[in-house]
Amino acid sequence: MPRHFAIVPAAGSGSRFGAEKPKQYLDLLGRPLIFHTLAALVACPDIERVWVVLVPDDPWWHRYDWSELGAKLETVACGGATRAESVGNGLGAAAMVAADDDWILVHDAARPCLDQAMLTRLFAELADDPVGGILAVPVADTVKRADAAQRVAATEPRDGLWQAQTPQMFRHGLLRAALASSRAVTDEAGAVEAMGLAPKLVRGDVTNLKVTWPADLALAAMILRARK
Incomplete structure (x- = not known):
């Protein structure tokens, strides 16, 4: 049976957030934000190992105690200038133990509200899929395209x-x-799509939000508190 491994690219600076330190290290319920992200992955019995991809000179990681997350967690200091480069380097590290047919889950460091039900659904729906896929949610709001003056240029059908x-x-x-041939993509599915393949969309949940703005951090705290 193919095994499951996870890679968490954590080499970004989170510049859009505007904090003094990378957003993955911001406090979330008394822990670094990325702690909650990693805790969800290491708690999954089907995931054998989790690699966190850091920049080589990351000054923050060693300021925290990660021992509670257990032996599944490993760090590799090979983060690159882009997400694709960091994930590609992480895949190189994973090649020491992962076979070509094994599954790799790539998860955002700043997406701390992943839960086990989402992972179970992802594994079940992709178990025999020839391509793979992603968690996603249908767009619920009306989508507007802006012009250069930030006025509505068009309403896009959703x-x-x-x-x-x-x-x-x-x-x-x-x-x-896929990533070796497509370095400019913003997610892994984009690189797979560039090969002419069609990843499967697996229904996720709006609670699986990515912390991008300060308000997102407060919302993530509310979601995690509610689960407890």
């Missing part, structure tokens, strides 16, 4: 539109090949 989330789950060999 039928068939989905908002991509993570984890994004693909075979190790396929994902390495």
Whole structure:
């Protein structure tokens, strides 16, 4: 049976958030934000190992105690200038133990509200899929396209539109090949799509939000508190 591994690219600075330190280290319920992200992954019995991809000179990681997350967690200091580069380097590290046919889950460091039900659904729906896929939610709001003056240029039909989330789950060999040929993509599915393949959309949940703005951090805290 193919095994499951996870990669969490955590080499970004979170510049849009505007904080003094990378957003993955911001406080969320008394822990660094990324702690909650990693806790969800290591708690999954089907995931054998979780690699966190850090920048080589990351000054923050070693300021915190990660021992509670257990032996599944490993760090690799090979983060790159882009997400694709960081994930590609992480896949290279994973190649020491992962076979081409094993599954790799790539999950955002700043998406701390992933739960086990989402992972169970992702594994179940992709178990025999020839391509792989991603968690996503249908777009619920009306979508406007802006012009240069930030006025409405057009209203876009939302039928068939989905908002991509993570984890994004693909075979190790396929994902390495895809990212090697498509470095400018903003997510792993985009690299797979560039190979002419169609990843499957697996219904996620709006609670699986990515912390991008300060208000998102407060919302993530509310979601995690409610689960407890």
